[in-house]
Amino acid sequence: MPPPTAASTRRILYAGFATRQHSGGVHVLTQHVQLLRAAGEQAWLWLPDGAERPGWFDADVPVLFGDRVPVGADDLLVVPETPTVQGLDPAPGARTVIFDQNHFYTFAAGVPGDDFPGWVRPPAMWAVTAESRDVLAAALPHLPVALVPNIVDGDTFTPLPADRLRVCWFPRKRPREASLLRLLLRNDPRSAGVDLVEMVDLPRADVARTLGTATVFLALGHSESFGLPVAEALAAGCLVAGYDGGGGHELFDAPGAWRIPEQRPLLLRDTVFDLLARSGELAGVRAANREWVLERYTRERTAGALLAAVAEAFTRPGEATEATHPAAWLDTLGPQFTAWA
The missing domain is CATH 3.40.50.2000 (Glycogen Phosphorylase B;)
Structure with a gap:
């Protein structure tokens, strides 16, 4: 991982959810925030209004709360693949990335249009595996897709003594x-x-x-x-x-x-x-x-790929606007998705 640079004034906001139990997908968001903070970026996890900070979050993960937040022209908004609704732009005109942690869930909120997601400015996309990147690039050739692999935590997950099978x-x-x-x-x-x-x-x-x-x-x-x-x-x-x-x-x-x-x-x-x-x-x-x-699946590999993806995202235009948290569209997913996802 590169050494920290001088703190940036631009912000990188990750829209996430306050799950009571540990969530692998949300944990990946917190890891991104930590990696970007270590590199000098002003990264935040954004949770909807009324949510409580989960006890399993690391103490060094800063959190913003609100159903709507202002997004500056120099900022980057990162939203999950679900719920991404065709034609419903969470931050019209903003510089955005869809962080797609599961390509099978990309269209969980409904059938996509030819211009998916149909936002004012087309977003970039990030995927967590080469398979996912290739699937998304083939399905959505009009959107740039970068690979940002996951970290596997070998400190937490390690062999322990066992006395039986x-x-x-x-x-x-x-x-x-x-x-x-x-x-x-x-x-x-x-x-x-x-x-x-x-x-x-x-x-x-x-x-x-x-x-x-x-x-x-x-x-x-x-x-x-x-x-x-x-x-x-x-x-x-x-x-x-x-x-x-x-x-x-x-x-x-x-x-x-x-x-x-x-x-x-x-x-x-x-x-x-x-x-x-x-x-x-x-x-x-x-x-x-x-x-x-x-x-x-090392921290260093993820950090390098993430910083490169962020740098590419900031080459894309953006304007000041107000963002709506994706929680506003959770009801588009329905009970079938939430039961099996």
């Missing part, structure tokens, strides 16, 4: 299939003496402890752009088996990750028990998983 997973993206897999694992005689841990609404520290003591992480991602839980499981030294979710396929290039075809629950079950049976001989592979992911 453990399998863990998140059910949120595939609740029905997770219920089926839970029974398949529990009812198999090979599960004797194995901890089966379903992680639901756990604080981040508890997730890190669970992954750090797990032997196998069951990947149940769906419609992913990256798949941060898989990356964190690799950093924690887990063997990984399951679904890459599409955009997360790059993570399954890790030495100890087994990609399973969709809708093959028995194959997934048998792969998990095979890995448990071979866990001793695969100890070196687990260590290689951690080394592999931490070599690729």
Whole structure:
């Protein structure tokens, strides 16, 4: 990461949400704010009026509150891909970026027009994986798309001592299939003496402890752009088996990750028990998983890509205006999106 420069007077405002539990997507926004602040930029996380600062935010992440905020001609507004509504400009005339953390969610608020998103000034776009960048560039060739990769936190997610075999997973993206897999694992005689841990609404520290003591992480991602839980499981030294979710396929290039075809629950079950049976001989592979992911998703790489993307965004024109927080359009997503996203 480059050394800090003199503090800038221009602002970079990230529109985000105050989730009660830790959110991987919002956490990425806070990381961007921290990286930009360290480089001398006046970066802020912008939360809607009435929100409370979540307790899981780091203390050095500054927050603005308000349903509407003024945006200067020298400022940059960064908004999430959801809810981006065709023709509803959150800051008419402003210099904007859509930070697209999941290309599958880009049009969650409705069918796009040919000029998507139909704003006064076309935004730039940032993506978190090469797959996502390439998909967005092909779908929206009139918008520039930059790659700003995620950071994988190897300090928080690290192997810990364990006295027994453990399998863990998140059910949120595939609740029905997770219920089926839970029974398949529990009812198999090979599960004797194995901890089966379903992680639901756990604080981040508890997730890190669970992954750090797990032997196998069951990947149940769906419609992913990256798949941060898989990356964190690799950093924690887990063997990984399951679904890459599409955009997360790059993570399954890790030495100890087994990609399973969709809708093959028995194959997934048998792969998990095979890995448990071979866990001793695969100890070196687990260590290689951690080394592999931490070599690729570093703070320095993200900082360099982010600063380059910001520099490019500031070459685009902008004018002073008033911005509306994207929370104003959350109701366009509907219960189906919020239940499965």
